[in-house]
Each structure stands twice: as C-alpha cells, then as structure tokens.
Amino acid sequence: MxxxxxxxxxxxxxxxxxxxxxxxxxxxxxxxxxxxxxxxxxxxxxxxxxxxxxxxxxxxxxxxxxxxxxxxxxxxxxxxxxxxxxxxxxxxxxxVVTHSRLEDDGHGGLKAAGELTEPLIVRPxxxxxxxxxxxxxxxxxxxxxxxxxxxxxxxxxxxxxxxxxxxxxxxxxxxxxxxxxxxxxxxxxxxxxxxxxxxxxxxxxxxxxxxxxxxxxxxxxxxxxxxxxxxxxxxxxxxxxxxxxxxxxxxxxxxxxxxxxxxxxxxxxxxxxxxxxxxxxxxxxxxSDDNGLVLPPKIAPSHIALIPIYRNEDEKAEVLAYCKKVESLFHKERFEDMRLYTELDDRDLTGSERNWYWIKKGIPLRMEIGPRDIASESVMVARRDKEPRDKQSVPISELKAYALQNLKEMQEVYYQRALEFRQANTIKIDDKDEFYRYYTPKSQDQPEIHGGFALAHWCGDTACEEQIKTDLKVTIRCIPFDTKEEEGKCISCAKPSRQRVIFAKSY
RNA sequence: CGGGAUGUAGCGCAGUCCGGUAAGCGCGCUCGGUUCGGGACCGAGAAGUCGGAGGUUCAAAUCCUCUCAUCCCGACCA
Known part of the structure; x- marks a missing residue:
C-alpha cells in the first residue's frame, strides 16, 4: 500500500x-x-x-x-x-443600457423607466x-x-x-x-x-x-x-x-x-x-502546486511571513519582541524595484497552522522564530519552492542578505521551471497520425492532462485550421516569430507549407 | 445558449430511491484547560426557513412543476 x-x-x-x-x-x-x-x-x-x-x-x-x-x-x-x-x-x-431611472411598479418593487433615445453599450x-x-x-x-x-x-x-x-x-x-x-x-x-x-x-x-x-x-x-x-x-x-x-x-x-x-x-x-x-x-x-499558490517574488503582495513559535505567555512576549526586531530589518527594504513586505503572524494558532496558511497563500519566504532561534541569534527560513519541511537556520547577521538573495533565486527558479516544462511538452510533428495521437487523451476520465504544444506545418488555409479544430479541439495558437522558413507539408491537407505554427488546446 | 451533474450550518458531506422524533456527521467557530519547531488534544457550547417559489398530502429535505445558482463538457471569447 x-x-x-x-x-x-x-x-x-x-x-x-x-x-x-x-x-x-x-x-x-x-x-x-x-x-x-x-x-x-x-x-x-x-x-x-x-x-x-x-x-x-x-x-x-x-x-x-x-x-x-x-x-x-x-x-x-x-x-x-x-x-x-x-x-x-x-x-x-x-x-446594453436602455433606461435611465427606476419607478415604483405599484407592487412594492421597481421598474425601469425613462427609456433612452439611444441605447448605451457597456464597453467590451x-x-x-x-x-x-x-x-x-x-x-x-x-x-x-x-x-x-x-x-x-x-x-x-x-x-x-x-x-x-x-x-x-x-x-x-x-x-x-x-x-x-x-x-x-x-x-x-x-x-x-x-x-x-x-x-x-x-x-x-x-x-x-x-x-x-x-x-x-x-x-x-x-x-x-x-x-x-x-x-x-x-x-x-x-x-x-x-x-x-x-x-x-x-x-x-x-x-x-x-x-x-x-x-x-x-x-x-x-x-x-x-x-x-x-x-x-x-x-x-x-x-502553483498541490500545496497551493506559488508566487514569483517580484509580483507577490508580500514576501516574508514571520511565524513566532512559543509555549507560554512568557515565551510569547520574548519571541514577539525578537520577531519585531527581525521584522525591522526589512522595514521599507526594496526587492528589485518593488517594496518588500513582511507579515508578522502572531495569531493564536499552532505554529504549523500558521505555517500552512502562508504556504497556501504562496508567500515566498517563511521564517519560523522560536526560543531556540533567540538563543542562537538565528531564524529558521523556508522557501516556497522547496518542500514544506525544508528549512535552513540563518544567523540574524546574515538574514537580510540571505533573504534578498533567495528571493532573487526563486524568481529565477520559477522561470526556469516553467520554461523547462514548456520545452519538455513541445514537439515537432510532421506525421498526421502522430499529430492525432498526440492530441487524443490517454485517459478519458481526465482528458485535460495530455498533449502539449505541437510545432507543425500549416498551408495557410482556414479550412485546414477548422478541420483540426473540429477533430481534436486543437487550434493554431500563433504563427511564432522565431521560426525559420522551411519547406514542409501541411499537417492536415499535405499541401506545401513554408513554416511551422504552434498548435495547442487552449483556454 | 445546448448536454450532464450538484445545491442540507462558514467549508466538506450523509440522509432523498422506499414521505412519518434524522436535522445528523467531520472540519471550522465560541468558551475553559492542556498544548505549540510536521496541519494539536480534552471538555462544554453556538450555529441550518434542507437554493427559491408553487403544488400533492393528515404529514415534504424526501414526490411533482417551475425557477435560480454553481461545476463539468460543447459552441463563443482576453
């Protein structure tokens, strides 16, 4: 099992x-x-x-x-x-807006009145x-x-x-x-x-x-x-x-x-x-992943969650004071060209609950701060792109530089991951049968997860585009700029084509 | 706008076929206590016009009709 x-x-x-x-x-x-x-x-x-x-x-x-x-x-x-x-x-x-005011309809409600001479369209x-x-x-x-x-x-x-x-x-x-x-x-x-x-x-x-x-x-x-x-x-x-x-x-x-x-x-x-x-x-x-939202640091509403850990009221007071000191390190700090924001989460919940709350929100960095950290003048830091339990103890003296450096790295990691994912799921296809197989769901129960981007030849005829859309619900997303001209045959009708286009299912 | 599914407490659900002390469960919430660095535990509570409107019936969450909303699949689109 x-x-x-x-x-x-x-x-x-x-x-x-x-x-x-x-x-x-x-x-x-x-x-x-x-x-x-x-x-x-x-x-x-x-x-x-x-x-x-x-x-x-x-x-x-x-x-x-x-x-x-x-x-x-x-x-x-x-x-x-x-x-x-x-x-x-x-x-x-x-x-479409056709009336300009409401009147008593005589039954305790209102009715539209004052019809406009020319209807107004709400801008699309x-x-x-x-x-x-x-x-x-x-x-x-x-x-x-x-x-x-x-x-x-x-x-x-x-x-x-x-x-x-x-x-x-x-x-x-x-x-x-x-x-x-x-x-x-x-x-x-x-x-x-x-x-x-x-x-x-x-x-x-x-x-x-x-x-x-x-x-x-x-x-x-x-x-x-x-x-x-x-x-x-x-x-x-x-x-x-x-x-x-x-x-x-x-x-x-x-x-x-x-x-x-x-x-x-x-x-x-x-x-x-x-x-x-x-x-x-x-x-x-x-x-995002199966633990919730994942936010690139440069677009995240806030960057660091500070999570105090304590056992009793005495510890709480001490830990909170220490947290505020840590938070002040980042006061009005900038990350790239945006303000860096912190969230001191002192809600009366267990440490893990507060931890998971911020994981789900996608905050880039979490800092767990408890008595042990105070003793060692450090902080436990966790990154959203790593496993929830993956934490690193970082000395206070290095914390600011460490945080800024890691935020920068994470921004890069997310881009690379997305790029690698796209590359891994983009293929050139020249054979019509292969093209159709590529876009046929492996599992009927979850037809969303299959296929990807296909670079295939297209003759330029709208009829071919329509045919593929009808057969597979796949459309031409675009004629990409960065492809070279090359001779080939249209994936649908086999007539000569000068370049590849991007096919995919789309939202 | 067509096809399918679902609406019961803040969230997730059972109960609906076979109408009748079933208004119930888990999580969450409130209060008290023990806890807190891998999603806590014990005890006591609060909370729902069963999506809405009609109808059938002695009796409706349950049956019928209509309606609204959400999700999925199509057609359309940023």
Whole structure:
C-alpha cells in the first residue's frame, strides 16, 4: 500500500486540474464568485497581485512614452455600428443600457423607466469611444504619435465563466495609439508585444511565445493581431496578451484624419493592445502546486511571513519582541524595484497552522522564530519552492542578505521551471497520425492532462485550421516569430507549407 | 445558449430511491484547560426557513412543476 502524501490542496493537479484551480483560489483567498452571475469579487490578496501587475506595467508604458487617460464606460450604440467586423465580433456579448431611472411598479418593487433615445453599450473594449476623442485631438502630423493608455473595467457577456480566466466583468489595461504612417503603427504594435513578453518573463516568471494570430483568431476589426501565448501546467495554452495593428479601419470608422507633411488630409493608422486580470489566472496555473499558490517574488503582495513559535505567555512576549526586531530589518527594504513586505503572524494558532496558511497563500519566504532561534541569534527560513519541511537556520547577521538573495533565486527558479516544462511538452510533428495521437487523451476520465504544444506545418488555409479544430479541439495558437522558413507539408491537407505554427488546446 | 451533474450550518458531506422524533456527521467557530519547531488534544457550547417559489398530502429535505445558482463538457471569447 502506497501512502498518499497529504497535500494542502485537494484534489491534486493530476487528479482533477480544473477543480484544483478553483481550490487554489479559495485556499489562497484570492477571489470568490459574487452574487452577480459571472462576476467575481477580487479579495485583498488577489487584488494586491493585480496592483503589482499594474505598477510594473504602468512604469513600462510610461517608459515607452505612453500617458494614462480615462474614457467613458458607456458607448453610444451608433459608435459601435461604424466598424462592421467589430460589430460582428462583439455584438453577441454586449450589455446594453436602455433606461435611465427606476419607478415604483405599484407592487412594492421597481421598474425601469425613462427609456433612452439611444441605447448605451457597456464597453467590451474602447476603440470606438476613444476613436471619437482621437478624431478631435488629431489634426496635424505634428499631433502624432498619440500614445494613450487606460486602466479600466470592461464587460463581455460570456456564456461560461471561470475566475480570472473569463468573467463577465474584468479589469484590464487598453493602450490606444495613433500614428502618421503604417510603418510607425506596426512598430508600435510590435514594441508593445515585446513589453508584454518582457513583463511576463521578468515579473510573472512566465516564458511566452510571441507570434501572430491567424485570420480566424484575430481581433474583430484588426488588420493583424499579435499575441503572447503561455503554457499552463495542464499543457494547455493561455493567451496572455494581445497587440493589434488596426490599419486605417478604426481611423476611417471614427474619422481620425490629419493634414500630413504634404498638406493632404489623410486617415491615421492606429493600434490597440491589452492585458487583463487573466494574467492572475496565468500566474496561478503556471506556478502553483498541490500545496497551493506559488508566487514569483517580484509580483507577490508580500514576501516574508514571520511565524513566532512559543509555549507560554512568557515565551510569547520574548519571541514577539525578537520577531519585531527581525521584522525591522526589512522595514521599507526594496526587492528589485518593488517594496518588500513582511507579515508578522502572531495569531493564536499552532505554529504549523500558521505555517500552512502562508504556504497556501504562496508567500515566498517563511521564517519560523522560536526560543531556540533567540538563543542562537538565528531564524529558521523556508522557501516556497522547496518542500514544506525544508528549512535552513540563518544567523540574524546574515538574514537580510540571505533573504534578498533567495528571493532573487526563486524568481529565477520559477522561470526556469516553467520554461523547462514548456520545452519538455513541445514537439515537432510532421506525421498526421502522430499529430492525432498526440492530441487524443490517454485517459478519458481526465482528458485535460495530455498533449502539449505541437510545432507543425500549416498551408495557410482556414479550412485546414477548422478541420483540426473540429477533430481534436486543437487550434493554431500563433504563427511564432522565431521560426525559420522551411519547406514542409501541411499537417492536415499535405499541401506545401513554408513554416511551422504552434498548435495547442487552449483556454 | 445546448448536454450532464450538484445545491442540507462558514467549508466538506450523509440522509432523498422506499414521505412519518434524522436535522445528523467531520472540519471550522465560541468558551475553559492542556498544548505549540510536521496541519494539536480534552471538555462544554453556538450555529441550518434542507437554493427559491408553487403544488400533492393528515404529514415534504424526501414526490411533482417551475425557477435560480454553481461545476463539468460543447459552441463563443482576453
């Protein structure tokens, strides 16, 4: 009989990945479902992660010349109707405001009254409403480039929701820029994709693949859509950010025109790009384990849990005093470019309970501090990327340097682990049968855990993409930038192909 | 929006088929004590309109109808 190791999260990833994901969110107290269907309440520990994402990204946007602004949550229906593809892509998931006030319905309740002359759409994205402002702001080539970002909430009436991955309302950032030339706009589109990829790697410790979306997967109204794709621990792909080259489509829809260097009036070239609270879902699924959340130090809301261990009131007083001294070592300390935070957990629970509480929350370092440590002028330090019982005694004199060094190492470890996992689950496939075998579940009971990324040839025909999607529920995640041109045969129809694309099941 | 499953205390569940002292268990919570460096123990407590609304019946957690929510699988999507 093999004894099953007790894990803090049940079921484990292997047993039931989807359920494990829900349980990690609950155990780490990140978020919960609200009383409004499909909407979530983001709790302090989860929201702090979002705030850290905001801080880091906002700095990067600023460094690339962008400025924040804010546009209305409501978009007149007529604005929306201006770009045909855009309408088609978003119409089905729009929430619509049709009335402006409530009246007594005569039965003890309220009824909507004051019908609006024109319905307002709750923004699912802001190209059209921002475009109308941009049309006023842009008159001359001297007004360009116009580089704007907004942090906002948006609403997309999705059928099926999952915390952080897909909710009816979510938080995001949307960059909107206007350029004089096609080349400038394309450069901007790709520059911001790079910003996203760098952010994912450096802060979230998630390696991503940069590439272009196929015709069938691109943003409604865009000329080209680029994306970063990440692999989760169930080997599925998660689109973690997108950047769109909009050509002159939205400039024409919103009349964004300017007088050029040649004196002629012309339509501008625009871009848009965004990442959302979905990144928190990516973070959870990329790093967490069967004991709960795992957070890269550079994005963690707090970095060190101090856990006093004592037997009686006398010891408690002594230990707490010592803990405060230890905590003061880190007062207003910085880790990389973020503030370093500590949590002194003096709740009246057993040491192990407090220990496990912080393991589940994913705090990078735990410091157990008891009478023995006071005697030896040291602290027991445990890292979240190691086994729960794996602890190291560190002298107080070296503690600060030790903590900073280990946080740095952990950030690196998480990135490497994720990268190795992706590499181990990415293969080149040239044979159609092998391709189909690769994506056929080994176990019908848990069809999530199988397959991975496949680099295979594709002729460029949407029909082939559709066929594979129908047969295997596998889609082309992107046409990656970093592959060489090579002759081959389409994995579906065997017609000649010039390059490999990334296939995967996706969220 | 289609198919499936589930709603009983804060969480996890039993009871539902065969209606009738079954409102019960484990964890958590409160109080008292012993504990505390591998998820503590003993004792005493508090807590649930059985998801909601109708109906059948002398009697409904249990049967019927409708409805809401959650999860899974599809279609759609960041």
């Amino acid at each position: 093999s004894k099953k190791k007790r894990t803090a999260i049940e079921p484990t990833r292997e047993e039931n990945y989807a359920e494990w994901y829900q349980q990690v969110i609950k155990a780490a107290d990140l978020a919960e479902n609200s009383d409004v269907r499909g909407c979530m309440v983001i709790k302090p520990w989860g929201y702090a992660i979002w705030e850290n994402i905001q801080k880091a990204l906002d700095q990067m946007f600023r460094d690339t010349g962008h400025r924040n602004a804010y546009f209305p949550i409501f978009i007149p229906k007529s604005f929306f109707e201006k770009e045909a593809e855009h309408v088609e892509g978003f119409a089905k998931e729009c929430a 994205t802001s190209e059209t409403i921002i475009g109308s402002s941009f049309a006023r702001w842009v008159n001359s080539y001297r007004d360009l480039p116009l580089l704007i970002n907004q942090w906002a909430n948006i609403v997309r009436w999705e059928m099926r929701t999952r915390l952080f991955l897909r909710t009816t309302e979510f938080l995001w950032q949307e960059g909107h820029t206007v350029h004089e030339s096609k080349e400038d706009a394309m450069l901007e589109t790709l520059k911001m994709l790079d910003v996203y990829a760098d952010f994912a790697a450096q802060y979230l410790a998630i390696p991503v693949i940069k590439g272009e979306k196929t015709e069938g997967e691109k943003f409604p109204g865009a000329v080209n859509t680029y994306c970063i794709e990440a692999m989760m621990q169930d080997k599925k792909a998660l689109q973690s950010g997108t950047s769109h080259f909009l050509g002159q489509n939205f400039a024409k829809a919103s009349e964004i025109k300017f007088q050029g260097r040649d004196g002629e009036m012309q339509y501008a070239w625009t871009t848009s790009w965004g990442v959302s609270t979905r990144l928190i879902g990516a973070l959870i699924m990329a790093h």
